[in-house]
Amino acid sequence: MKFEPLPFFDERRAGVEMIVLHATAFEAEEALRLYADKKVSCHYFIGSDGEVYRLVDENKRAWHAGAGRWREFSEDINSRSIGIELANKTLGQNCFSKEQKDALSGLLKDIVRRYEIKQVNIVGHSDIAPARKADPGKGFFWQELANEGIGLWPDLRDADKMAEKTLPDLLAMIGYDTVNIRAAAYAFCRRFLAGKVATVEDVWALDANPGEADDALLQDEEFERVLRATAYKYLSESNTPCRI
């Protein structure tokens, strides 16, 4: 691990309860320059070669999340979270490297053990800010992490258990801010049903406009089934710490 301290942080106003995962199109050197320009930061950065950089001390409040909501957390996600950014030149639309996956997996296992992070509180930037952010992107390896005990993955056999609930109810049960249902639905797909998310040629446009679900997606049977099964999983494991 390399230590490249950034001065962009302040004091936490709450304890660590979440992990927010990000992707950027830049490798370390350029990303560090960009953080300095924009006066932002995260706790860890992982290059596509798997090199891990520690940028801000975990007990400080890094500036990575911006405005966002998740479950009971309606403000100041930065105070409650550890932010980890992964380099990916497609902004997470395509796969991440094996070296990066291994590095993140090792880092996450250490962090979730030390803070007893709940399964439901491992999130992507697009989960907490669906109308504003698209990272870590549809190519992110959520299912592989869930297989290792980090984060949840739906079991489709559970879908029928949530038959009575409306789409906004289901999205809110998982944790999404449902002020913009279309954006929340699309963010959900980025994470749990990536095949439904369009690939955007222009990565910079994606950064500025994460996109929204269209009517066809909101009425899509597979989307509804996966959403119902996921909501059940989040409901039944709302207090479970990561199992590793």
Ligand SMILES: [Zn+2]
């Ligand atoms: Zn981000």
